[in-house]
Amino acid sequence: MDFLELTGKSILVFGVANRKSVAYAIARTLEDAGATVVYVVQNQEARQRIGKLLGAREIYACDVEHDDQIEQLRDDLTARGGKFHGLVHSIAFADFSDGLKPFHETGKRQFLQAMDISCYSLIRLCDAVKDLLDADASVVTISISTTRMASENYGFMAPIKAALDSSLAFLTKSFSRFSRVRFNAVAPGLLKTSASAGIPGYVDSYLYAEQVIPRGQAIQTQEVANVAAFLLSPRSSGITAQSLVIDAGMSINYFDRRIIEKVVGNQT
Numbered sequence: 394m395d396f397l398e399l400t401g402k403s404i405l406v407f408g409v410a411n412r413k414s415v416a417y418a419i420a421r422t423l424e425d426a427g428a429t430v431v432y433v434v435q436n437q438e439a440r441q442r443i444g445k446l447l448g449a450r451e452i453y454a455c456d457v458e459h460d461d462q463i464e465q466l467r468d469d470l471t472a473r474g475g476k477f478h479g480l481v482h483s484i485a486f487a488d489f490s491d492g493l494k495p496f497h498e499t500g501k502r503q504f505l506q507a508m509d510i511s512c513y514s515l516i517r518l519c520d521a522v523k524d525l526l527d528a529d530a531s532v533v534t535i536s537i538s539t540t541r542m543a544s545e546n547y548g549f550m551a552p553i554k555a556a557l558d559s560s561l562a563f564l565t566k567s568f569s570r571f572s573r574v575r576f577n578a579v580a581p582g583l584l585k586t587s588a589s590a591g592i593p594g595y596v597d598s599y600l601y602a603e604q605v606i607p608r609g610q611a612i613q614t615q616e617v618a619n620v621a622a623f624l625l626s627p628r629s630s631g632i633t634a635q636s637l638v639i640d641a642g643m644s645i646n647y648f649d650r651r652i653i654e655k656v657v658g659n660q661t
Contacts, residue, residue, distance in 0.1 A: 584617065
């Protein structure tokens, strides 16, 4: 039974970098459900590298920092023909090359670049391909489980993800003038990906999360992919402008007795 009703659907997936990418897990899940996935990666170098992973699948290159490349992608997809029933936006970047700094010392260039790539790109891409989206298409982006937790090692990305979350409502409203396209986010807790490995101190936070989560195991990338596939499917037709938190209960368990005893017990 095709429960998700994705067989024969075409989905545009942005952001595959390697096997550990959230976008890759989502794409594989969609293909397993019968969908056809068209991939968009950052540049030609990535296209060649990821081509070895994806084989004969359709892969386009587009650096979302450059309007001319977005316009070229739109033209190429238009020439390809056909409509897309879904779009996955799994693109984010933050420049921590100068090391972690207190939030109030965040550089303007770094902040605005991260906002451009991680948030504005969703708005720009959706506008560029709006005529290529099916009237009932579903757009899914990748957020985080909370933007109100002041995690020092996540730096300035939480406010940017908050802007990404907010944009879902405004995109839903503006697209409703001419379509029924839905905009949602999957909002996972800490994941073990190549991108997260580049965040200073992330491993310690990941290990802490496994202690806080009631089941004792951090969120798996496949769990995020499963929810994303649901949101991309007609089965989620009543959900829009939402961020679905996937944290295995981490947010309910910060005051776990075992953890409190470890912390308080070490105090003198």
